[in-house]
Amino acid sequence: MKRKWWGWGALGAGPSAEQARAIARTVAGRFGVAVEPRPPPRLEEIALPQPRVAPPAALAAFVSDAPEARAGHHYGKSYRDVVRAFRGELPSPPDQVAFPRSEAEVAAVLDWCGAEGIAVVPYGGGSSVVGGVETAIPGARAVVSLDLGRLDRVLELDRVSRAARIQAGVLGPALEDQLRPHGLTLRHFPQSFEFSSLGGWIATRSGGHYATLYTHIDEFVESLRVLTPAGVIETRRLPASGAGPSPDRLFIGSEGILGVITEAWMRLQDRPTHRAGASVRFDGADAFLRGAEAVRRLAQSGLSPSNCRLLDPQEAATSGAGDGSHAVLVLGFESADHPQDAKLARALELCRDAGGIVPEPAARTRNGAADDGAAGAWRRAFLQAPYVRDVLVACSVIAETFETAIPWSAFPEFHCRVMEATLGAVQRVCGAGSVACRFTHVYPDGAAPYYSVLAPSRAGSELAQWAEIKAAAVEAIIAGGGTITHHHAVGRDHRPGYDRERPELFAQALRAAKRALDPRGLLNPGVLIDA
Ligand SMILES: Cc1cc2nc3c(=O)[nH]c(=O)nc-3n(C[C@H](O)[C@H](O)[C@H](O)COP(=O)(O)OP(=O)(O)OC[C@H]3O[C@@H](n4cnc5c(N)ncnc54)[C@H](O)[C@@H]3O)c2cc1C
Numbered sequence: 001m002k003r004k005w006w007g008w009g010a011l012g013a014g015p016s017a018e019q020a021r022a023i024a025r026t027v028a029g030r031f032g033v034a035v036e037p038r039p040p041p042r043l044e045e046i047a048l049p050q051p052r053v054a055p056p057a058a059l060a061a062f063v064s065d066a067p068e069a070r071a072g073h074h075y076g077k078s079y080r081d082v083v084r085a086f087r088g089e090l091p092s093p094p095d096q097v098a099f100p101r102s103e104a105e106v107a108a109v110l111d112w113c114g115a116e117g118i119a120v121v122p123y124g125g126g127s128s129v130v131g132g133v134e135t136a137i138p139g140a141r142a143v144v145s146l147d148l149g150r151l152d153r154v155l156e157l158d159r160v161s162r163a164a165r166i167q168a169g170v171l172g173p174a175l176e177d178q179l180r181p182h183g184l185t186l187r188h189f190p191q192s193f194e195f196s197s198l199g200g201w202i203a204t205r206s207g208g209h210y211a212t213l214y215t216h217i218d219e220f221v222e223s224l225r226v227l228t229p230a231g232v233i234e235t236r237r238l239p240a241s242g243a244g245p246s247p248d249r250l251f252i253g254s255e256g257i258l259g260v261i262t263e264a265w266m267r268l269q270d271r272p273t274h275r276a277g278a279s280v281r282f283d284g285a286d287a288f289l290r291g292a293e294a295v296r297r298l299a300q301s302g303l304s305p306s307n308c309r310l311l312d313p314q315e316a317a318t319s320g321a322g323d324g325s326h327a328v329l330v331l332g333f334e335s336a337d338h339p340q341d342a343k344l345a346r347a348l349e350l351c352r353d354a355g356g357i358v359p360e361p362a363a364r365t366r367n368g369a370a371d372d373g374a375a376g377a378w379r380r381a382f383l384q385a386p387y388v389r390d391v392l393v394a395c396s397v398i399a400e401t402f403e404t405a406i407p408w409s410a411f412p413e414f415h416c417r418v419m420e421a422t423l424g425a426v427q428r429v430c431g432a433g434s435v436a437c438r439f440t441h442v443y444p445d446g447a448a449p450y451y452s453v454l455a456p457s458r459a460g461s462e463l464a465q466w467a468e469i470k471a472a473a474v475e476a477i478i479a480g481g482g483t484i485t486h487h488h489a490v491g492r493d494h495r496p497g498y499d500r501e502r503p504e505l506f507a508q509a510l511r512a513a514k515r516a517l518d519p520r521g522l523l524n525p526g527v528l529i530d531a
Pocket of ligand 1: 077121122128129132133148168190195196197199200201202205206207209255259261262385386489491524527
């Protein structure tokens with residue numbers, strides 16, 4: 001499958017030209033501005049700088065400087081990345097892109113780059129939205145993007161313990177295809193599932209679609225195999241261990257700066273067969289905060305819904321799950337073992353008690369059937385979102401998302417602060433636009449709100465306008481006590497917020513770990529810490 005080098009998905013996938021024009025008309029109607037999609041960039045018309053290094057002959061079979069490979073590995077997939085690529089701004093592509101077919105070839109790339117002082121950027125699916133795979137590295141002699149996509153196999157399965165040894169470069173769909181015949185699943189479904197990899201999930205501590213319990217990839221990692229410039233680290237397979245600080249935890253979230261994850265033993269689950277779901281409405285001026293109170297009670301009830309997405313009225317309208325007059329809670333339960341009706345019934349009782357309006361008949365019990373109603377509308381919009389964003393970029397519409405987490409006790413004030421700051425910036429900078437919010441994940445002690453900004457901008461000024469909005473949002477989040485990221489990672493783009501959030505002494509400890517594992521500072525310079 002050939003991927004689009006500048007945007008999301010496979011070549012030819014996504015909205016047709018007619019659908020793109022329809023999206024543009026919808027946006028134009030909503031914001032009262034003229035909007036027209038521009039044609040996508042043509043790589044043939046863009047001059048890339050010459051590669052500064054060539055691979056040794058022994059590596060030439062799996063290292064490429066083809067323009068498409070270099071252009072496609074220049075950026076990740078944040079809004080800013082897609083805008084720059086769409087404009088054809090490709091000033092610092094990787095000099096070479098390596099596609100190793102084995103761990104030995106990964107080691108050979110690290111050896112070559114170590115010997116020549118070349119920076120290495122580990123690359124899984126390239127879906128980073130925080131500059132984690134960007135190859136513009138100031139001061140680097142040359143840069144190699146290390147694409148692990150050919151390491152895509154499930155190597156071993158332990159059916160009794162329900163775990164598998166899996167190569168790190170496998171993308172979500174190919175991983176599930178290999179587990180399905182065994183009745184098993186990793187059950188980790190980030191929105192970027194189609195084009196993100198196991199190694200990338202682990203390196204960024206990604207969050208899946210499931211709203212409670214096993215949400216972060218962290219929970220599923222049983223052991224890791226990591227190639228560092230100083231040698232190989234392989235951790236012991238254990239269901240749990242109290243033996244000191246966890247070596248796995250050092251690499252989970254290390255964002256490619258400490259080593260290249262080549263394999264992991266992952267905990268699996270049986271594929272769910274029992275499902276029950278419903279959606280609940282919350283009305284009134286404070287609909288979202290009323291919904292949040294219901295969700296808090298649910299999160300603290302021990303019921304652990306698999307889906308618990310609270311959409312504010314704006315988000316519900318954008319996804320087609322509501323008409324903009326009320327908040328919607330999309331609720332779902334699932335199990336491979338037992339029916340979920342009793343759990344759903346209790347959850348709906350809790351929602352009613354908290355002021356939620358439960359439609360009659362409330363619950364739908366499904367056995368693999370397609371979703372309909374608000375839940376189905378929400379799911380379809382969720383899967384289409386990255387494709388639609390490419391169209392919005394072509395229309396010069398700012399389409400930014402950011403997310404955080406905050407304890408329940410602080411949530412109402414925090415949320416008002418973030419909304420006020422972000423909406424204020426949108427109005428000031430763009431004159432029109434919207435900010436919507438939903439919960440992606442909830443915990444007994446707090447929630448992970450996710451904000452989506454849509455705003456018309458001036459072609460050519462998109463990034464300056466976007467930067468002002470983003471800065472206002474980041475300031476509100478950090479000053480309000482939230483985290484710079486619940487699941488999008490730090491990369492290069494979130495460094496200013498991360499540097500304020502993490503204790504300085506911890507940064508020193510991380511730098512010491514980096515010096516031990518990557519003494520020449522080859523791996524992903526500028527991400528998480530400065531050397
Ligand atoms: C449309 C869209 C939706 C998204 N939705 C979600 C979501 O629901 N949940 C979520 O958590 N995130 C989401 N993201 C962010 C992104 O998909 C995640 O951060 C994901 O985990 C990155 O995986 P990847 O394989 O694409 O990694 P990449 O983007 O290739 O790399 C990410 C980072 O990990 C490092 N890395 C990659 N592979 C390895 C490896 N094998 N060893 C060491 N380091 C490595 C890279 O150097 C980089 O720093 C979304 C992004 C987009 C564009």
